[in-house]
Amino acid sequence: MVGGGHAGLTAAICAAELGASVCILEGSPRTHRAGNSRHTRNLRPMHEGPTFVLQDTYTEDEYFDDLMRVTDGITNEHLARMTIRESADSVQWLYDHGVRFQPPLGGTLHLGRTNAFFLGGGKAVMNALYREAERLGIEIHYDAEVIDLEFEVDTFKNATVKYEPENKVISAATLVAASGGFESNTDWLKEAWGAVAENFLIRGTPYNMGGMIKLLHKNAAQQIGDPKQCHAVAIDGRAPKFDGGIVTRVDCVSLGIVVNDQAHRFYDEGEDFWPKRYAIWGRLVAAQNNQVGHVIIDQKSKGAFMPPVFPPIVADTIGELAQKIGIDEEQLIETIEDFNQSVVPGNFDHTELDGCHTDGLKIAKTNWARTIDQPPYSAYSLKPGITFTYLGVGVTDKAQVLMEDGAKYKNVFAAGEIMAGNVLGKGYLAGIGMTIGGVFGRKAGKEAAKNALN
Amino acid sequence: MRLTDLQSATQVEAERIMTICNACRYCEGHCAVFPAMEKRLAFGQADVEYLANLCHNCGSCYHHCQYADPHEFQVNVPQTFSDLRQQTYATYAFPRFMGKAFENNGMWATIITVLSFFSLFWFFGGSSFAGAAFYDIIPHSLMANTFGAVGAVALLALVAGIVRYWRALCLPSPLKLHWGHIITGIKQGVTLKYLDGGSGDGCTYPNEAPSHARRIFHQLTFFGFMLCFGATSVGTVYHYGFDWIAPYAFLTVPKILGISGGIGLIIGPIGLLWLKYTADDGPKATANKGMDAAFLILLLMTSITGLVLMLAKGSILLGPILIIHLSFVLALFITLPYGKFVHGFYRLVALIKYAFENEESSNN
Numbered sequence: 001m002v003g004g005g006h007a008g009l010t011a012a013i014c015a016a017e018l019g020a021s022v023c024i025l026e027g028s029p030r031t032h033r034a035g036n037s038r039h040t041r042n043l044r045p046m047h048e049g050p051t052f053v054l055q056d057t058y059t060e061d062e063y064f065d066d067l068m069r070v071t072d073g074i075t076n077e078h079l080a081r082m083t084i085r086e087s088a089d090s091v092q093w094l095y096d097h098g099v100r101f102q103p104p105l106g107g108t109l110h111l112g113r114t115n116a117f118f119l120g121g122g123k124a125v126m127n128a129l130y131r132e133a134e135r136l137g138i139e140i141h142y143d144a145e146v147i148d149l150e151f152e153v154d155t156f157k158n159a160t161v162k163y164e165p166e167n168k169v170i171s172a173a174t175l176v177a178a179s180g181g182f183e184s185n186t187d188w189l190k191e192a193w194g195a196v197a198e199n200f201l202i203r204g205t206p207y208n209m210g211g212m213i214k215l216l217h218k219n220a221a222q223q224i225g226d227p228k229q230c231h232a233v234a235i236d237g238r239a240p241k242f243d244g245g246i247v248t249r250v251d252c253v254s255l256g257i258v259v260n261d262q263a264h265r266f267y268d269e270g271e272d273f274w275p276k277r278y279a280i281w282g283r284l285v286a287a288q289n290n291q292v293g294h295v296i297i298d299q300k301s302k303g304a305f306m307p308p309v310f311p312p313i314v315a316d317t318i319g320e321l322a323q324k325i326g327i328d329e330e331q332l333i334e335t336i337e338d339f340n341q342s343v344v345p346g347n348f349d350h351t352e353l354d355g356c357h358t359d360g361l362k363i364a365k366t367n368w369a370r371t372i373d374q375p376p377y378s379a380y381s382l383k384p385g386i387t388f389t390y391l392g393v394g395v396t397d398k399a400q401v402l403m404e405d406g407a408k409y410k411n412v413f414a415a416g417e418i419m420a421g422n423v424l425g426k427g428y429l430a431g432i433g434m435t436i437g438g439v440f441g442r443k444a445g446k447e448a449a450k451n452a453l454n
Numbered sequence: 455m456r457l458t459d460l461q462s463a464t465q466v467e468a469e470r471i472m473t474i475c476n477a478c479r480y481c482e483g484h485c486a487v488f489p490a491m492e493k494r495l496a497f498g499q500a501d502v503e504y505l506a507n508l509c510h511n512c513g514s515c516y517h518h519c520q521y522a523d524p525h526e527f528q529v530n531v532p533q534t535f536s537d538l539r540q541q542t543y544a545t546y547a548f549p550r551f552m553g554k555a556f557e558n559n560g561m562w563a564t565i566i567t568v569l570s571f572f573s574l575f576w577f578f579g580g581s582s583f584a585g586a587a588f589y590d591i592i593p594h595s596l597m598a599n600t601f602g603a604v605g606a607v608a609l610l611a612l613v614a615g616i617v618r619y620w621r622a623l624c625l626p627s628p629l630k631l632h633w634g635h636i637i638t639g640i641k642q643g644v645t646l647k648y649l650d651g652g653s654g655d656g657c658t659y660p661n662e663a664p665s666h667a668r669r670i671f672h673q674l675t676f677f678g679f680m681l682c683f684g685a686t687s688v689g690t691v692y693h694y695g696f697d698w699i700a701p702y703a704f705l706t707v708p709k710i711l712g713i714s715g716g717i718g719l720i721i722g723p724i725g726l727l728w729l730k731y732t733a734d735d736g737p738k739a740t741a742n743k744g745m746d747a748a749f750l751i752l753l754l755m756t757s758i759t760g761l762v763l764m765l766a767k768g769s770i771l772l773g774p775i776l777i778i779h780l781s782f783v784l785a786l787f788i789t790l791p792y793g794k795f796v797h798g799f800y801r802l803v804a805l806i807k808y809a810f811e812n813e814e815s816s817n818n
Contacts, residue, residue, distance in 0.1 A: 038520050247478045
């Protein structure tokens with residue numbers, strides 16, 4: 001198993017339970033084990049009827065429709081439907097392996113029906129799965145980065161692991177690649193995005209350098225996904241370069257307006273509920289000058305959203321606020337005056353699509369539009385925060401990795417971010433990353449064990 | 455650094471950490487601290503002193519934290535709150551100058567124990583020392599008066615401290631408070647609900663795997679203590695109410711309570727000390743100068759010497775053993791308001807506040 005995140009551990013545990021002898025190569029030190037999984041908080045399982053952690057019903061068809069909407073149809077329907085169906089077992093599987101759940105997290109709207117929340121978050125999940133792996137006698141190596149793979153045509157032979165003083169070659173009957181995306185690799189992001197990628201913040205692990213993706217592609221694995229596609233959120237610009245995780249989000253976009261460095265608005269801030277829209281704002285901000293956006297709210301919106309980790313920049317006048325955030329004073333005053341004049345009075349209600357909109361603006365705000373006129377004013381500066389990338393390898397519905405010519409490798413399987421692009425061509429649906437990791441982790445583990453034991 | 459500087463530094467750290475936690479909230483299912491935190495947007499002194507005492511130091515939020523060391527945010531809720539708790543005890547101690555006893559608590563407890571030991575030996579170590587019955591060695595009235603007086607002063611100091619903390623948390627007077635809140639608080643405290651990890655699997659103490667060990671040993675300690683307290687109370691009633699003078703036979707209420715309590719009070723503290731010794735350093739307090747250990751050792755020595763005393767009946771060793779036992783009891787009494795013992799009361803007040811606050815917010 002290359003990669004010690006949720007997908008890799010799930011695969012390892014499934015394989016060990018079938019009697020295979022399993023070795024996990026985790027590229028990070030123990031303190032950073034489990035890649036992006038330790039930053040996660042829920043997964044999205046389909047379910048017929050309420051379960052112990054989910055309300056009502058979330059059917060395959062509704063789930064698939066949601067997926068079609070966010071991906072604009074860029075998905076493999078067969079794999080997507082299979083993932084959705086198998087996701088029904090995910091909660092129970094995790095529970096049986098020591099993971100605990102809780103009712104939906106405070107401050108998350110509308111997710112009690114679709115998303116199962118981990119008690120204690122992703123690190124608690126991964127601690128439980130690592131304990132389970134240790135209990136099953138699985139060999140776990142940290143700081144074990146794979147730097148080469150050897151194949152004989154369609155058969156994996158061995159992997160070279162970086163090790164001091166001398167690299168080690170490990171041969172195995174079967175390989176499972178669950179080593180994540182390439183979002184931590186700024187050079188690679190620059191190949192796809194150009195120099196602007198320098199300004200991207202990475203919300204998760206610094207260890208997803210994409211080495212395994214490169215090695216598999218080099219060894220004739222089928223490429224899946226667009227290197228520019230990723231889960232990208234607008235986060236607080238003061239966030240650390242890596243591992244900022246959940247706290248760096250800024251949840252007040254829909255309550256105010258967002259302007260770029262020229263103090264112009266550039267997108268409808270009230271298009272839909274924030275949980276449905278936060279994942280498009282990373283790309284929106286990435287397209288602006290210097291990859292920066294500034295969300296501005298007034299006193300009316302104070303305390304009406306999840307408190308961000310960093311304090312806002314506060315000023316008593318719009319001009320002073322512009323100075324403090326370093327954008328053109330007159331232009332910002334003009335933008336806000338224009339916006340205020342175009343707000344159509346209505347009954348503001350942040351818990352529903354209230355239809356409070358602007359009239360006559362080139363870029364309208366279609367919900368929750370309220371004048372920005374009550375000092376003090378607050379601003380948060382946003383930068384694109386990349387959660388994970390979608391470029392990876394093509395797989396079958398048994399998690400078997402495909403080759404460029406459409407044939408299958410005899411003994412190579414993949415799970416998690418490295419193959420998520422098969423299902424998720426673009427866009428994002430809250431909790432689907434962990435869902436794909438779990439479903440394909442279980443597939444890959446079971447198939448790999450069968451393959452190895454034959 | 456002076457104590458007040460340390461206090462403000464810890465408060466600032468608690469405020470910093472709570473701001474991060476409030477933006478994350480992944481741990482809200484573990485215990486009461488996080489739901490209470492979510493009701494707030496800012497964390498002043500009263501807020502952090504409340505949250506710190508609501509924290510049972512179960513460790514779950516540390517072991518499950520994506521921002522714990524080595525992350526640059528360096529979030530460590532249990533450690534910061536442990537330090538802050540200890541400072542809270544010092545801040546609200548009565549009389550105020552006795553707050554200093556918390557600064558170097560292990561040493562203070564040791565000094566008190568040694569002093570009790572020497573003073574009791576000096577006082578009673580005379581001719582009657584070879585007596586074979588308790589009250590030949592120390593007359594009952596003298597023992598009862600001494601310990602009654604010390605106990606009363608300790609109780610007074612304890613109550614005064616708790617009242618000061620109660621006021622600082624802006625709780626209404628107990629008479630104006632709904633009984634339901636007090637009962638909820640007591641129930642959650644006595645069952646150690648918040649050592650269940652939120653899932654019922656137990657807390658991540660002494661290490662990352664959930665376990666009920668701490669809860670079990672703590673219950674043995676707590677109920678052991680209560681049974682011993684009960685034995686003493688029943689004994690007092692027997693003595694003054696019925697003129698039934700100790701020692702009592704094996705199958706009498708004071709003996710049964712005392713022996714079972716004493717056994718709990720041996721296993722419990724040993725278990726807690728052992729867990730403490732093996733526990734991960736990560737979430738441990740930085741400034742706990744032996745406060746926990748001092749209290750546990752005093753409890754343990756009190757119960758061990760108490761049981762030995764019972765077995766030594768009629769032997770010539772009775773005298774010295776009795777003095778040793780009473781020395782530990784005396785030291786325990788004196789240190790009660792200025793040691794780990796107070797944690798139960800501060801926690802209880804915080805739990806009552808939590809119940810009160812929950813009802814308030816559900817009414818709004």
